[in-house]
Amino acid sequence: MEKDSKYKLSFTGASLRLYESVKVAKAALDQGITDLKKIRLDGIVFSSVKVKTAITEFREIRYRLETLNPQQLDILIHGDLISQKQIAFLAVCKYYSFIRDFVIEVIRDKTLVFDYKINESDFRTFVNSKMSNHPELETYTEKTLQKARQVIFRILEQAGIINNSIDKIIQPQLLQPSVIRAIVEDDPGMLRIFLYSDRDINDIK
Numbered sequence: 001m002e003k004d005s006k007y008k009l010s011f012t013g014a015s016l017r018l019y020e021s022v023k024v025a026k027a028a029l030d031q032g033i034t035d036l037k038k039i040r041l042d043g044i045v046f047s048s049v050k051v052k053t054a055i056t057e058f059r060e061i062r063y064r065l066e067t068l069n070p071q072q073l074d075i076l077i078h079g080d081l082i083s084q085k086q087i088a089f090l091a092v093c094k095y096y097s098f099i100r101d102f103v104i105e106v107i108r109d110k111t112l113v114f115d116y117k118i119n120e121s122d123f124r125t126f127v128n129s130k131m132s133n134h135p136e137l138e139t140y141t142e143k144t145l146q147k148a149r150q151v152i153f154r155i156l157e158q159a160g161i162i163n164n165s166i167d168k169i170i171q172p173q174l175l176q177p178s179v180i181r182a183i184v185e186d187d188p189g190m191l192r193i194f195l196y197s198d199r200d201i202n203d204i205k
Helices: 018-031 037-041 051-065 070-078 081-095 097-112 120-130 135-139 142-158 177-184 188-194 198-204
Strands: none
Touching (some): 018 051, 018 070, 018 081, 051 081, 070 177, 081 142, 081 188
């Protein structure tokens, strides 16, 4: 699992955006396009009212999809709804190390001690704990961090990691064998974002 040198909070420009992610990936497959930047030029449009918002969403979705390998993209396009959500979430965690670390170090660690409730304070505690290794966090305004918190919980809800963004109850994760294989053959450690223990991951490997 690669660790980015800096935390990006650009995910505030787009939540999970499953429908749009599948749309872009399918268009690339159908047209035989490997450079996803060209999809935007080929007339793929989103439902966003504002052009600037649509451009921002497309950019973030493109970056996420570019982290997926062909096997993972195939599941995103052709899989069942739950599997599609899981692959979209995988792409989010592969691109944004901030979200990945929060899920693994806060949410997953809670489940390992049978604590299934996320508190508002958990996010702030996580941010504070990362300040020394990620000084870029100090450059973000309180408003930006608040937006990041809101979007993260929205993404977690949309991906089925928590029940909703109000109660924030962590949900058990069940992955199809095809999804597990697509992750393990790429990076087994990424199973941690689906709350797998290290022991379970070693058993699968």
